Amino acid sequence: MKFHKEGYTTLALSILVVFVLNALVHFFYADNKALTWIVYFLSFALLVTVIQFFRSPIRKINGNDQKILCPADGKVVVIEETEETEYFNEKRLQISIFMSPINVHSNRSPVSGIVKFFKYHPGKYLMAWNPKSSTLNERTTIVVKTTSGAEVLFRQIAGALARRIVWYVNEGKEVKQGEEFGFIKFGSRVDVFLPIGTKIKVKLGDKVKGGITELGEF
Structure with missing residues (x-):
């Protein structure tokens, strides 16, 4: 530790x-x-x-190009098919993890690949479980293209207590699955948008660990 x-x-x-x-x-x-x-x-x-x-915590990451690892510790609060409008402009499978103040708040890359898109959005500080927090709160959007060509979008979202999002990536950077890409202080949420057809391996209410739990499989 x-x-x-x-x-x-x-x-x-x-x-x-x-x-x-x-x-x-x-x-x-x-x-x-x-x-x-x-x-x-x-x-x-x-x-x-x-x-x-x-x-x-120090964690041993078992990388696998076919797996999508959880980006954060917390609880799965959303699993649904939705329209992603910032980058893909098409339907994607969204999985959201809520991090309470007692969770570890470092964020880990769910896949390996190249960062194809990055954007920081200043914004409000609604409760992290509020559906509008995905588009209104302070947040970052990161898209990683894997070696297989699949693109995964993940978004750090500040919560009511969070007042600072930290990130360690920019466009063009190579990231490894399970390595730290950012940190959010004091309660927050991470959304992951996966291709339609991805095999989901978690369910609503599951407690998950960043870099350990498998969210899905391509």
Whole structure:
């Protein structure tokens, strides 16, 4: 288990806040044991929350060009055939994974290939499970063309708590299945759009893991 690099600043600020708060309590309220223990508890809870949110587990990725791996930890909230209007302009199979604040929030490429399209969209911060969040919220859209010629679109979507999407890819970059392509802070969602006819291997409500769970098979 590692601590994700996106959390370094947040952890440093949290430690500073905890240090200052505890110093003030000890200076002004040294005789108030109840208040002292409350501050201890809140300080511990804050640091544990930050550490668990930015944890980055080491995972062994079993790559397979015929498989589509899950891009994020979370819960499958959408499986449906829908019209994808930003890039394909045709029907695709959409699978959406909702990431709660307690999930690992690093995002992994579901397939290997070349990034054929990338776009960042500033936007709103609706609840991540709101269907309109796919088109109205802050988001990125990434399309990877595999060696077989199939194209897979995946989209990072910020949630009500998320205020920063991070990505590590651009058009023309080669990506490997299961490698990290981005990170979203504090609750979010990832949509994946697959070719019609893809064999889906998950169902609604399934708990999934990024880079481990198989979403489908070409």
